[in-house]
Amino acid sequence: MYPNWILQRASITPLRSALTYEGQTWTFQQVNELSLKRARQLTALGVQRGHRIAIMGPSTPALVVMMYACMHLQCEMVMLNRRLTQAEIAYQLEDSQATIVLVADEDVEKLPSSVPYHEFTAIENGKEQYVDIAKEWSLNQTTSIMYTSGTTGFPKGVRQTVGNHQASATASVLNIGLQADDVWLCAVPLFHISGFSILVRSLLYGNKVQLYEHFNVEAITQNIMDGDVTHMSVVAVTLERILNTLELNKAQASPRFKLMLAGGGPVPVDYLERASALHLAVAQTYGMTETSSQTATLASEDAMKKIGSAGKPLFFNQIKISAPNAQGEGEICIRGPHVTPGYIGRFAEKSATEEGWLHTGDIGYMDEEGYLFVVDRRADLIISGGENIYPAEIENVLLAHPAIQEAGVCGIEDETWGQVPIAFVVLKEAVTMENLKQYCEKKLAKYKVPKQIKIIDTLPRNGANKLLRRKLAALLASE
Amino acid sequence: MYPNWILQRASITPLRSALTYEGQTWTFQQVNELSLKRARQLTALGVQRGHRIAIMGPSTPALVVMMYACMHLQCEMVMLNRRLTQAEIAYQLEDSQATIVLVADEDVEKLPSSVPYHEFTAIENGKEQYVDIAKEWSLNQTTSIMYTSGTTGFPKGVRQTVGNHQASATASVLNIGLQADDVWLCAVPLFHISGFSILVRSLLYGNKVQLYEHFNVEAITQNIMDGDVTHMSVVAVTLERILNTLELNKAQASPRFKLMLAGGGPVPVDYLERASALHLAVAQTYGMTETSSQTATLASEDAMKKIGSAGKPLFFNQIKISAPNAQGEGEICIRGPHVTPGYIGRFAEKSATEEGWLHTGDIGYMDEEGYLFVVDRRADLIISGGENIYPAEIENVLLAHPAIQEAGVCGIEDETWGQVPIAFVVLKEAVTMENLKQYCEKKLAKYKVPKQIKIIDTLPRNGANKLLRRKLAALLASE
Numbered sequence: 039m040y041p042n043w044i045l046q047r048a049s050i051t052p053l054r055s056a057l058t059y060e061g062q063t064w065t066f067q068q069v070n071e072l073s074l075k076r077a078r079q080l081t082a083l084g085v086q087r088g089h090r091i092a093i094m095g096p097s098t099p100a101l102v103v104m105m106y107a108c109m110h111l112q113c114e115m116v117m118l119n120r121r122l123t124q125a126e127i128a129y130q131l132e133d134s135q136a137t138i139v140l141v142a143d144e145d146v147e148k149l150p151s152s153v154p155y156h157e158f159t160a161i162e163n164g165k166e167q168y169v170d171i172a173k174e175w176s177l178n179q180t181t182s183i184m185y186t187s188g189t190t191g192f193p194k195g196v197r198q199t200v201g202n203h204q205a206s207a208t209a210s211v212l213n214i215g216l217q218a219d220d221v222w223l224c225a226v227p228l229f230h231i232s233g234f235s236i237l238v239r240s241l242l243y244g245n246k247v248q249l250y251e252h253f254n255v256e257a258i259t260q261n262i263m264d265g266d267v268t269h270m271s272v273v274a275v276t277l278e279r280i281l282n283t284l285e286l287n288k289a290q291a292s293p294r295f296k297l298m299l300a301g302g303g304p305v306p307v308d309y310l311e312r313a314s315a316l317h318l319a320v321a322q323t324y325g326m327t328e329t330s331s332q333t334a335t336l337a338s339e340d341a342m343k344k345i346g347s348a349g350k351p352l353f354f355n356q357i358k359i360s361a362p363n364a365q366g367e368g369e370i371c372i373r374g375p376h377v378t379p380g381y382i383g384r385f386a387e388k389s390a391t392e393e394g395w396l397h398t399g400d401i402g403y404m405d406e407e408g409y410l411f412v413v414d415r416r417a418d419l420i421i422s423g424g425e426n427i428y429p430a431e432i433e434n435v436l437l438a439h440p441a442i443q444e445a446g447v448c449g450i451e452d453e454t455w456g457q458v459p460i461a462f463v464v465l466k467e468a469v470t471m472e473n474l475k476q477y478c479e480k481k482l483a484k485y486k487v488p489k490q491i492k493i494i495d496t497l498p499r500n501g502a503n504k505l506l507r508r509k510l511a512a513l514l515a516s517e
Numbered sequence: 518m519y520p521n522w523i524l525q526r527a528s529i530t531p532l533r534s535a536l537t538y539e540g541q542t543w544t545f546q547q548v549n550e551l552s553l554k555r556a557r558q559l560t561a562l563g564v565q566r567g568h569r570i571a572i573m574g575p576s577t578p579a580l581v582v583m584m585y586a587c588m589h590l591q592c593e594m595v596m597l598n599r600r601l602t603q604a605e606i607a608y609q610l611e612d613s614q615a616t617i618v619l620v621a622d623e624d625v626e627k628l629p630s631s632v633p634y635h636e637f638t639a640i641e642n643g644k645e646q647y648v649d650i651a652k653e654w655s656l657n658q659t660t661s662i663m664y665t666s667g668t669t670g671f672p673k674g675v676r677q678t679v680g681n682h683q684a685s686a687t688a689s690v691l692n693i694g695l696q697a698d699d700v701w702l703c704a705v706p707l708f709h710i711s712g713f714s715i716l717v718r719s720l721l722y723g724n725k726v727q728l729y730e731h732f733n734v735e736a737i738t739q740n741i742m743d744g745d746v747t748h749m750s751v752v753a754v755t756l757e758r759i760l761n762t763l764e765l766n767k768a769q770a771s772p773r774f775k776l777m778l779a780g781g782g783p784v785p786v787d788y789l790e791r792a793s794a795l796h797l798a799v800a801q802t803y804g805m806t807e808t809s810s811q812t813a814t815l816a817s818e819d820a821m822k823k824i825g826s827a828g829k830p831l832f833f834n835q836i837k838i839s840a841p842n843a844q845g846e847g848e849i850c851i852r853g854p855h856v857t858p859g860y861i862g863r864f865a866e867k868s869a870t871e872e873g874w875l876h877t878g879d880i881g882y883m884d885e886e887g888y889l890f891v892v893d894r895r896a897d898l899i900i901s902g903g904e905n906i907y908p909a910e911i912e913n914v915l916l917a918h919p920a921i922q923e924a925g926v927c928g929i930e931d932e933t934w935g936q937v938p939i940a941f942v943v944l945k946e947a948v949t950m951e952n953l954k955q956y957c958e959k960k961l962a963k964y965k966v967p968k969q970i971k972i973i974d975t976l977p978r979n980g981a982n983k984l985l986r987r988k989l990a991a992l993l994a995s996e
Contacts, residue, residue: 039873040833040854049887050829051816173835208687212721215695218816242691242832337530337697350529353721354519356652375519394518408528 039174040200043241044070044106054218055246059099066244073106078166080107083156085138087112087172090183090382092131094118094149095142096251097228100158102237104140105228110171114180116195117229121500124150126193130185133383134195177201183382184231184327195382196390198231202330205375206235207242209352213335214269214297214321216243223267225250225258225276226503232271232301235331253503259283262318265292273302273503274309275444277320278437281312291318299323299335302504304412304430306437310345324348324370324412328378328396333357334410347409348402352376357410358395359403366403367413371395401428418507420449420457422485427459429507432488435481436461441469446497447488448510461488462497462510518653519679522720523549523585533697534725538578545723552585557645559586562635564617566591566651569662569861571610573597573628574621576707576730579637581716583619584707589650593659595674596708600979603629605672609664612862613674656680661713662861663806674861675869677710681809684854685714686721688831692814693748693776693800695722702749704729704737705982711750711780714810732982738762741797744773752781752982753788754923756799760791770797778802778814781983783891783909785916789824803827803849803891807857807875812836813889826888827881831855836889837874838882845882846892850874880907897986899928899936901964906938908986911967914960915940920948925976926967927989940967941976941989 047056048070056066064072085091091113095101108115116134118127128150131139139155141148149155179200185193222240224247226232240247248267250258259280261267272280277300284290298313298320305322313320323335334357336349351357355374362368373395380390390396401419402412414428421427429447436445444464449457463474471491478487498509526535527549535545543551564570570592574580587594595613597606607629610618618634620627628634658679664672701719703726705711719726727746729737738759740746751759756779763769777792777799784801792799802814813836815828830836834853841847852874859869869875880898881891892907899906908926915924922945928936942953950970957966977988 039852041835046832050832208691211690211695212687212723215697216690217694217696244691353525353529356520373518 039176040204042110042171042173042175043238044073044109045171045173047241047244051244054244056240057099057102057247057249058221059249059251062099063246064099069103069106072103073110074171075166076103076107076161077110077171078169079161079164080111080140081169082165082167083161085111085113087169088114089137090114090116090134092116092118092134092136092139093141094120094139094145094229095158096120096144097224097233097249098142098251099249100162101142101228102249104158104161105234105237108140109181111169112172112175112179114183116183116185117234119185119229119500120145120148120227122148124148128153130193130195133192134183135383175200177204178379182234184229186327192384194385194388196327196378197380197382198327198330199379202376202378203235203238204242205354206330206332206352207239209354209374209376210239210332210335211243212353213337216245217268218244220245220269220296221248221267222246223248223250223258223261223270225253226271226273231325231327231331232273236271253279255279255283259287259289262291262295263287263289265294268294268296269299271299271301274300274305275499275503275505277305277309277313278443281309281316281318284316284318285312290316295319297321299332301325301332304346304414304434306434307346308434308438314342322346322348324400324410326398328390328398329355329372329374330376330378333372333374333376336409340409344405344409346411347405348412349410350408351410357404360395360397362403367401368403369416370398370400370402370410370412372398415507418448420447420459422449422452422457422459423455425485427486429459432459432461432478432482432486435478436463436474439469439474439477441465441467441473444497446505446507446510448507450489450511450514452489455485458489459486460490460492460510460514462492462494462513464495464497465493518655519683521589521650521652521654522717523552523588524650524652526720526723530723533723535719536578536581536726536728537700538728538730541578542725543578548582548585551582552589553650554645555582555586555640556589556650557648558640558643559590559619559635560648561644561646562640564590564592566648567593568616569593569595569613571595571597571613571615571618572620573599573618573624573708574637575599575623576703576712576728577621578728579641580621580707581728583637583640584713584716587619588660590648591651591654591658593662595662595664596713598664598708598979599624599627599706601627603627607632609672609674612671613662614862654679656683657858663708663710663713665806671863673864673867675806675857676859676861677806677809677857681855681857682714682717683721684833685809685811685831686718688833688853688855689718689811689814690722691832692816695724696747697723699724699748699775700727700746701725702727702729702737702740702746704732704755705750705752710804710806710810715750732758734758734762738766738768741770741774742766742768744771747773747775748778750778750780753779753784754978754982754984756784756788756792757922760788760795760797763795763797764791769795774798776800778811780804780811783825783893783913785913786825787913787917793821801825801827803889805877807869807877808834808851808853809855809857812851812853812855815888819888823884823888825890826884827891828889829887830889836883839874839876841882846880847882848895849877849879849881849889849891851877894986897927899926899938901928901931901936901938902934904964906965908938911938911940911957911961911965914957915942915953918948918953918956920944920946920953923976925984925986925989927986929968929990929993931968934964937968938965939969939971939989939993941971941973941992943974943976944972
């Protein structure tokens with residue numbers, strides 16, 4: 039048995055800061071007391087220990103307290119993505135059989151009609167009812183359920199247990215170290231594993247979270263320059279915006295700032311080099327919903343030596359490449375105590391692993407020193423005239439062009455070649471199509487040069503700002 | 518399943534320093550390769566996976582490599598204390614049914630005759646045989662077995678599993694933090710949990726161990742002054758010698774030195790105050806063989822605020838006081854993943870815990886803020902005229918006297934009072950008995966004043982330098 043993280047943290051270091059949001063700070067004791075009160079209010083509304091409930095709201099302290107209240111009640115939290123359509127929400131509620139939705143007032147309108155819910159303010163103003171809070175949790179208890187968007191078919195609800203989250207947080211600390219006054223900046227959604235894992239680490243480590251509801255690039259860059267924070271989780275696109283802001287301000291990261299964890303897909307090498315010039319340590323990391331955050335992360339001493347690598351497996355887990363080709367590239371498989379025990383709902387019978395190995399659907403290789411390089415999503419692979427084309431490779435080339443802000447590449451059907459790549463770009467300054475084409479032809483083998491380059495305003499991304507390549511093709515179709 | 522710590526550490530950070538001894542340093546890769554070779558040599562000698570073997574030797578790299586080789590082979594290592602008599606060793610070998618003793622050449626003569634053994638140099642020079650090394654270990658696998666001296670009757674062989682050691686090391690890091698270049702000085706015996714847990718932490722954290730065969734106070738104090746090391750495990754008597762050396766040299770600890778973990782019994786308050794004056798951070802900790810090292814440790818921010826406390830439980834465990842008296846004092850009980858699953862040999866059937874709680878036999882209380890204060894060993898409690906007298910309290914008073922270097926107190930039978938306390942002291946300068954008596958009478962209630970004070974050269978201590986109070990009474994009897 040393991041302790042209730044919230045009670046234990048409040049008991050061990052009650053007066054340490056737990057959370058800062060818009061200038062206000064709460065200690066672990068305060069967060070605990072608020073969440074215990076909220077648990078009593080939820081109890082008065084009929085929420086019981088072990089219920090599966092859904093939860094939706096913006097990244098504010100109210101959501102943190104609501105999540106901790108549900109954890110006190112040992113509820114299984116179905117984390118609803120605020121960007122979902124009503125149909126998608128309806129699917130997840132039906133699949134998960136969540137008994138109720140706890141929803142921030144401003145998000146009520148996003149719910150399908152006839153769904154039972156409690157608004158945050160109604161809960162916060164409601165009466166309290168005594169409830170016995172368990173001091174201990176078991177490793178197998180499901181803490182959170184997150185639906186993976188998947189690439190085809192129905193999203194799957196992934197279980198993340200107490201043991202998964204604990205293994206992830208402890209393995210991470212063995213890699214990146216820990217000091218009592220570390221502060222993690224959270225501007226990634228709390229409903230996504232990238233954000234929720236920051237809360238878990240805060241509870242286990244006793245570190246403060248500096249929470250942002252939105253990705254406020256100016257304020258965040260200021261935090262990094264001032265050393266108000268020591269760690270931050272980013273994806274490529276948010277990293278680029280911070281780099282850009284630092285560059286515009288001719289500023290650098292404070293020496294107190296320790297590390298950017300960059301996940302959600304390969305980070306363009308160009309970004310890593312710009313970060314290096316700004317003395318901003320970036321560790322590329324590889325993880326997913328099924329592994330409750332990081333599986334591999336580049337250790338600090340390797341950051342500049344292995345640019346482009348996602349590093350080595352964290353201490354408690356293992357990685358292997360399944361059925362590698364002649365270049366050593368194959369499907370990335372993962373094993374360890376951080377790997378989900380499985381799914382809920384219609385996929386409850388489907389095993390998440392084969393002989394203990396999670397087959398990720400991602401393509402990568404390990405170099406001779408054991409460093410993982412993630413090449414691309416297998417589902418996004420473009421096969422053109424028998425050649426494998428990795429969209430990320432073409433995107434990397436495009437992103438190094440001075441006029442290009444963001445880039446996304448996908449394959450479309452082609453009578454001659456089976457598939458051919460096309461590109462979508464967001465510009466930061468004007469450029470001719472001829473210039474872009476010549477640039478690509480200089481940098482890429484002919485079969486990799488995008489057959490079309492489309493200029494658009496924004497790329498389709500998910501709640502974690504991760505590029506959704508399969509939606510690119512749909513953009514073209516809808517033209 | 519969890520990784521083989523040695524393989525995993527060598528795979529993740531092969532080139533980091535693992536061990537320094539007498540000026541020579543080995544990386545994790547080197548330590549791994551040496552221990553794999555040693556595992557093959559042990560295999561050639563008939564040692565097989567899962568065998569229970571005994572191991573004895575001084576704290577040298579040869580012993581570390583031998584232990585790691587046994588861990589590669591997933592052997593259950595019975596750690597023999599080098600100070601034991603032949604009769605005591607014979608008991609442990611018979612009770613544990615160890616198949617073989619792996620013994621440092623210089624320790625062969627300590628073994629009872631007719632015990633099967635392999636000398637270290639014979640193993641190191643022997644031939645190799647291929648053996649398949651498991652990449653994964655289970656949490657329930659027994660890594661080490663250590664006999665607790667116990668207070669009466671037969672010593673018990675305590676199992677320490679992979680899960681116990683992992684929980685201890687990860688809970689410790691959540692308390693004291695971690696940096697990649699931390700270095701732990703080990704001058705406590707490797708056969709004792711205080712020393713072996715330093716090796717475990719080194720493997721999990723990727724930190725270097727600076728190993729000493731003997732407690733060389735000059736060299737160790739120099740390491741602390743120079744910042745060659747960041748952490749060290751001490752007991753009260755070794756802490757005092759370091760303090761004394763620092764004071765004589767009018768020196769202080771390097772700012773790079775982070776923390777002394779002081780265990781093995783209460784540390785006199787006088788020492789903590791002297792350490793504070795020397796800018797040497799000391800965290801009193803509470804642990805034992807059955808908990809694979811620390812259960813509670815004072816957090817850095819509380820070090821000076823709660824002098825005399827062993828702190829709060831580490832993150833993964835819990836402490837309660839059983840059957841407390843009016844002052845809140847009672848038996849300290851412990852629960853958590855670091856608590857042994859039980860014993861071997863003649864105590865294999867004896868449960869180590871009651872409803873998951875280990876009853877320690879130690880007396881303590883928790884203050885209103887949840888800090889643990891360890892008062893004394895229950896077995897050492899002196900009951901005099903119905904009053905409880907804690908030897909540690911009297912020892913603390915004696916140790917604050919400028920002429921006294923070490924002090925030990927025990928009870929002897931008394932016709933009038935049932936028991937009365939007597940004291941044994943080691944002097945650092947000449948003092949009259951009259952002076953000592955008056956000093957005690959000024960500082961202690963009458964019933965606590967030792968009825969006799971004996972001056973002796975050394976106090977009886979175990980292999981971990983822990984005072985053995987039950988041997989004090991024997992000293993008196995043997996006079």
